[in-house]
Amino acid sequence: MLRYPTTVRTLRNLMENSSPTAAQQKVHFHYNHTDSCKFSRWTSRECYEFMYARPWHKVVDFYADMVKGHTSLSGLFGKETPADHEDAEIREDHEKSELVNIPVKDKSRDKSGRWARANFMIVLSYHGGSFDGWQKQPDLNTVQGLVERSLGEFVDEKKAQLLKDKNLPLEACALVAGRTDKGVSASQQVCSFYTWRKDVKIEDVKAALDKAAPGKIRVVSLTKVSREFHPNFSAKWRHYLYIFPIDDVGEKQGGQIWNDDSTDVHQQNECGKSDVDKSNVNEINDENDKLVHGNKPTKFEVGKVNRLLGQLEGKLLSYKMFARDTKASRNIGPPTECFVFHARAIETSIPCAKDGSHMKTMCIELVANRFLRKMVRVLVATAIREAAAGADDDALLKLMDATCRRATAPPAPPDGLCLVDVGYTDYDIRHCLIP
Incomplete structure (x- = not known):
């Protein structure tokens, strides 16, 4: 019975002795450049x-x-650059789209049913100062949160019922080419969402997004694309x-x-x-x-x-x-x-x-x-x-x-x-x- 306190004291002493001293602790300092202009470089x-x-x-x-x-942006340089996405463009010819030229697999060989879904590519312009970044976060006004809430009315009945059973809000799932930080704006950000509903019209999707936050977010173009299109993985440059x-x-x-x-x-x-x-x-x-x-x-x-x-x-x-x-x-x-x-x-x-x-x-x-x-x-x-x-x-x-x-x-x-x-x-x- 007398050995237990002694053991505890011994362990405590070992822990105190093994902890790093002030001199041993990691000290952060300005990086020591070795070139000739190191004294002119700002800290x-x-x-x-x-x-x-x-x-x-x-x-x-x-x-x-x-x-x-x-x-x-092109007006700043006195030129009009050829753009992949033209203003207010709406396209249905997703199989012939030069923008997303991805081969489509034979639908008859796919038994999962995912080829029955419609995939939409949305090009957005938004003001970074009006949002807390792209990625959806609790209690924050983010672009992704706004987009997914606006697209909630276009989800299929099965997903809508699943969200209702879990007491979750009716929202779609939006994929994006690249998440932007808080304060960063976008001229042509690319995102996508899909649905199994066959009655969804591109005009309705555009109208739902445009009315979500007028003056802060705008649809540049909306296109129905190949099922294999992914805004991030399909991109070749940013x-x-x-x-x-x-x-x-x-x-x-x-x-x-x-x-x-x-x-x-x-x-x-x-x-x-x-x-x-x-x-x-x-x-x-x-x-x-x-x-x-x-x-x-x-x-x-x-x-x-x-x-x-x-x-x-x-x-x-x-x-x-x-x-x-x-x-x-x-x-x-x-x-x-x-x-x-x-x-x-x-x-x-x-x-x-x-x-x-x-x-x-x-x-x-x-x-x-x-x-x-x-x-x-x-x-x-x-x-x-x-x-x-x-x-x-x-x-x-x-x-x-x-x-x-x-x-x-x-x-x-x-x-x-x-x-x-x-x-x-x-x-x-x-x-x-x-x-």
Whole structure:
């Protein structure tokens, strides 16, 4: 009986002695770059504040006008690009569709009955600032949740009864080409749903979606497609555009004046303070990553960003250093490899409908066969950081060999990102906005 307390005390002492001391615990610090411009490179916190200290509300308003059809992305570059999805297009000829050219199996050989169902491809434009991302989540206003509720009236009787028996709401199941984060807009997002009902008309489906949230979501096209079509697995490339405000001449935000070609990294406006991305807190909240007030540059050249991104074109590379929030099983090998078809940056301006003015911006266009979690936003922020520091043109390629993700910058704000299109035919540079 006397040995039990002694044993417990012994185990407790062993546990205390085996626990790591303060010196042994893992210490997070800013990644130690070894190149010649390491003293000019922003820390994570400096980069974060530089990115968020921008008049993002004007970019958000521009995307809102895009969804309403008042403006277009191609209009920013003075061109009309050939699009796979034309506005308000409704097609019934799903067997002859060039967009989804997938061979259909012999229906007589399939005894499961799934060939009797109708599969619909929906191309949507939505305003990211009005939703909490694509993926359906409890008590949040998401695009997927809105779409599935709107399509609930078209599910077949068997599924409707099954949902009723489980006390679940009457909703359809929508698949998507790629889930977008909160704040990310889409010009032509592709999703699909199927039903066994034979009386569903495309016009009715379009009307149900258009009335779900007018001004926030719009049907670009709706097509009846092959049963084998999957918006994600059938896609051959994804097309993104990031609009980054360079300046806001003559207007004050939060008491600060936005200057030509630059913004001080320590300035913040109201938009920057309210739109803090909580997912980046771990990357910038370290004691060893405090702001360093020195002679670090606060300007960057758009041409330099273009040269940095250009080094990625036509290469199959592992972008694990530019990914965030990925599972450990996807951090090595092919799951992190992406082939970038097109990566360009150009200076342009976007219209501000509220006051009739224009704001100078940098547009970054990326087209790849796939993108990892937050990869586009990290690439944008890192390219701007490296351009400001005066790094070599192959700086992004060198970062591929890093062993710590702190070598790359925190993700840029989601407000500037837009999913332009998803392609189901071979990549063609004519679909790009920036030549």
